[in-house]
Amino acid sequence: MIEIHRLSKSFGDQRVLHDISATFHPGKVNFIIGRSGSGKSVMTKCTVGLLEPDHGHVSYDGRDFTAMDRVGRKAVRQEIGMLFQGSALFDSMTVEENVMFPLRMFADHSEAEMRDRAAFCLERVELPHAAAKYPSELSGGMQKRVGIARAIAMNPKYLFCDEPNSGLDPQTSIVIDNLIGDLTAEFNMTTVVVSHDMNSVMEASDFIHFVHQGHIAWHGPSDDLLHAEHPELEAFIFASKLMKKVRSNPPANP
């Protein structure tokens, strides 16, 4: 479980996060949604330690991450996997080397064991034949899947995904969403997904935090999302024509 307690962050005079508190549940896909510039990426970066919050605490299974020294944080970070918006694959390395990289840095495995683990992770994301390719030779969706394979290489307890579907077509997005959901359940990870893609939210989320102007404006299980009575959340969810149609003609329950 990841708990955020009264997190604040400012850049100069601009306060981006206002005493945000949130809980991300293990074995669930926890979504952080909100408009561009609402503060969701800053919230995530503060949670993983890429940005230092001005106030507040982040704890991973009761361990206060914000109070830890460099060595303590390093230990926690080895339990974190992260999929970046642009995949952030090392472009000088092959796909296999990318997936093996965290193992090479931190695990005391033999070369053969590392290759086996990389092969397993690539198999899991359905890219067993891409091992020898370079990231530039892959499509956007394949790069995302390699990013997921690298993120799970160390058997993480926590998985963060920053805009996992950005730049992908709807069908490939669903593949990525399903993969994130399946892996979360399979490895009982605490998964946090930052997104503003409503298709993805409807497809993969178990629990949702809606960030608006640096506050958690709404949170709850995904089943409650469409019935939430919150004007900003409603405006966000039903911004597209498709979602407006869904609201006016809700699908019949099977």
Add this chain to the structure above:
Amino acid sequence: MGLFFHIGRYASFLRSVLRRPEKASVFRRLLAEEMAAIGLQSLGIVALLSVFMGAVICIQTAHQIGGWIPVYTIGFTVRQTMILEFSPTLIPVILAGKVGSNIASQLGTMRVTEQIDALEIMGVNSAGHLVLPKMLAALICIPFLVILSMGLGIGAGAWVAVSAGLSSMADFEYGMRIDFNAFDVTYALLKTCVFALIISSVSAYHGYHTSGGALEVGRSSTKAVVYAVVIVMIANLLLTQMLLG
């Protein structure tokens, strides 16, 4: 205010860079790759410039001397110019352009494509992992390039002097040996080591702290070269005063 900010951030950056590497085997592999990138891939440009510079210094000196100035001065001037200033200062300045911009753009691209963030999330000390091998490779390779430059420049000077009839080989060789002070070479190599560290660390600092997109990567690369060259020149003055003054 901005200057103090950069000095503080540069010091903090160097402290991160100089932490113990995560894994010796990975560090050795990275060091070998960087030595190839910084050393081997700079051999051609260093050799070319040194040969032409040695030849030009020889012709210019021959043009300047006349009558009462002995011909062996050509060999003396070529040697002194190459050892004292051209090889240890101008070669690093040229490498600041080639190697420095390469380091800054590589790190800048890694920053804007979140590859550095990815390293940090994994628990890797990104500054140490990416920059220390570059600094060490520069410290090892650039002095060798400078020694090579000295040899090629003096050799080219001798060849031009003899083949163009400006001096006999005996006169050139006499001038080359006369009043030779071995400390000049030590001074040159000391300077080179300092310049190597400046070029690699200043370029890495600018690349590592890039923010934005492709445009900022280009700006970082330009800033890296400009700052590295200016700092090399200031360090050149200070070191020359300290060591020879």
